[in-house]
Amino acid sequence: MHRIEHIYINGEFVVPHGQEWFDLHNPSTEAVIGQVRLGDALDAQRAIAAAKAAFPAWARTRREERISALQRMHRSVAAKQEELLEAILVEYGAPANRARSMATYPADVIAQAIDALEAFDFEEQVGMARVILTPVGVAGLITPWNSNAGFICNKLATALAAGCTAVIKPSEMSALQTQVVVSALHEAGLPPGVFNIVNGRGDVVGEEIARHPDVAKISFTGSSAIGRHLIKTGADTLKRVTLELGGKSPTVVLDDADFQAVMPLVMQAGFLNSGQACIAGTRILVPRRRLAEFERLAQEAVSQIHSGNPRNANTDIGPMVSLKQWERVQGYIRSGQEEGARLLAGGEGRPQGLPAGWFVKPTIFTDANNQMCIAREEIFGPVLTIIPYEDDADAISIANDSNYGLSAMVLGTSSERCMAVALQIDSGRVLINTLAYEPRAPFGGFKQSGLGREMGKWGMSAYLEPKTLVGCAPLK
Numbered sequence: 001m002h003r004i005e006h007i008y009i010n011g012e013f014v015v016p017h018g019q020e021w022f023d024l025h026n027p028s029t030e031a032v033i034g035q036v037r038l039g040d041a042l043d044a045q046r047a048i049a050a051a052k053a054a055f056p057a058w059a060r061t062r063r064e065e066r067i068s069a070l071q072r073m074h075r076s077v078a079a080k081q082e083e084l085l086e087a088i089l090v091e092y093g094a095p096a097n098r099a100r101s102m103a104t105y106p107a108d109v110i111a112q113a114i115d116a117l118e119a120f121d122f123e124e125q126v127g128m129a130r131v132i133l134t135p136v137g138v139a140g141l142i143t144p145w146n147s148n149a150g151f152i153c154n155k156l157a158t159a160l161a162a163g164c165t166a167v168i169k170p171s172e173m174s175a176l177q178t179q180v181v182v183s184a185l186h187e188a189g190l191p192p193g194v195f196n197i198v199n200g201r202g203d204v205v206g207e208e209i210a211r212h213p214d215v216a217k218i219s220f221t222g223s224s225a226i227g228r229h230l231i232k233t234g235a236d237t238l239k240r241v242t243l244e245l246g247g248k249s250p251t252v253v254l255d256d257a258d259f260q261a262v263m264p265l266v267m268q269a270g271f272l273n274s275g276q277a278c279i280a281g282t283r284i285l286v287p288r289r290r291l292a293e294f295e296r297l298a299q300e301a302v303s304q305i306h307s308g309n310p311r312n313a314n315t316d317i318g319p320m321v322s323l324k325q326w327e328r329v330q331g332y333i334r335s336g337q338e339e340g341a342r343l344l345a346g347g348e349g350r351p352q353g354l355p356a357g358w359f360v361k362p363t364i365f366t367d368a369n370n371q372m373c374i375a376r377e378e379i380f381g382p383v384l385t386i387i388p389y390e391d392d393a394d395a396i397s398i399a400n401d402s403n404y405g406l407s408a409m410v411l412g413t414s415s416e417r418c419m420a421v422a423l424q425i426d427s428g429r430v431l432i433n434t435l436a437y438e439p440r441a442p443f444g445g446f447k448q449s450g451l452g453r454e455m456g457k458w459g460m461s462a463y464l465e466p467k468t469l470v471g472c473a474p475l476k
């Protein structure tokens, strides 16, 4: 049994003032595997005070000092890859392949922040003014359970690169991953207070960070509902906010596409991270005149997708993270049937041979319309919805008829036509015949998928305020 009792404030592991213990589960077995002691508002205040005290010195560090600190972080996080992998498998249940990339990503993303810092221009001459980008202050970083270690490292590395100090509120459901990351970051030997990590509930520790006047900026990844709430909470102190929120991403299959060839991309995009991915391609837009052909191939493809023990090499889909999430997904599968969509594969209940664990059958609905709940709401599970369309204009209109706009994929044979469609989709990212990822490009959402961007120079800029100096010597 894991027992995690400490939080991290001012360079030390400390016992929180908060008294509540929170159960950690293995979602593949439903067993309780440990407990984490949660911090409270007072713990959050202490962490914020430490970050505030550390800010002036850290903000004055030179680029080289920050690069050296980030390189130490990178080395120690990379060294914990195997421990992280085990934590991800046990407490989250990501299938082995996915879990491996989730275990390497935290170090990779620190390396990407180093690259961004090396290339970043903090000063610019604009006419007679010198514009200096200065760190905004203490950053409050709040992460979700579906990639906790990765988001801690991404947000923290970017905040530190910009010269901010930080208070992190990780997902309370990911305490094993958090523990591995904190021990690695501690070994990196950064100045005390530069980063602080408080396990706790969102409505207690997260809320305190969101309202506290000494926190200048919030970077949040999570649901759109909490994102909206954070804007309201931060309004009193005019906090800067970066929000990475939910999605209901369309996969637009054009009528010139080779369905057999694109089907693996459709399945991978839809069932990404067991369907628990903000960017999952869960609305599949298919030309009506070729619907039957697409359905037949999709049925064949989904019969090869296995839900089960995440440690098995042939598992594609692991369990849902919690009973609550499992029940929520079941509710959507019921609602799809009640609304009149046709079940092409899967359905309610657990997959055959899996009596325990929060597993869901890979499920595909077809003949759906874009007004159904299963087409509008983020399910966050392995449930895909095929929606027929008439022509390209209709496909674009359905793709854009959504509150979300995080990611989209366009699949087709003519690259000009794919490009023309991609340009008309309201989305922070559009993938054309690929699932490739470019970490130097901005990541974030249109509409209710978010506010602002992470990654590269865009991510750095979100932690900086431009200061205009007039009357000083021009920049050489």
Ligand code: NAD
Residues within 6 Å of the ligand: 142, 143, 144, 145, 146, 147, 169, 170, 171, 172, 200, 201, 202, 203, 204, 205, 206, 207, 210, 221, 222, 223, 224, 226, 227, 229, 243, 244, 245, 246, 247, 277, 278, 279, 378, 380, 406, 445, 449, 450
């Ligand atoms: P969530 O919104 O329930 O929680 C996210 C974090 O916010 C957790 O740490 C939680 O404790 C905290 N929180 C909850 N209430 C709070 C409050 N009142 N004040 C401050 N913090 C609070 O989301 P989740 O269920 O952990 O994660 C899944 C969601 O995250 C999905 O909607 C998914 O699409 C989204 N997500 C988005 C991205 C992206 O990059 N756009 C990436 C991953 C996940």
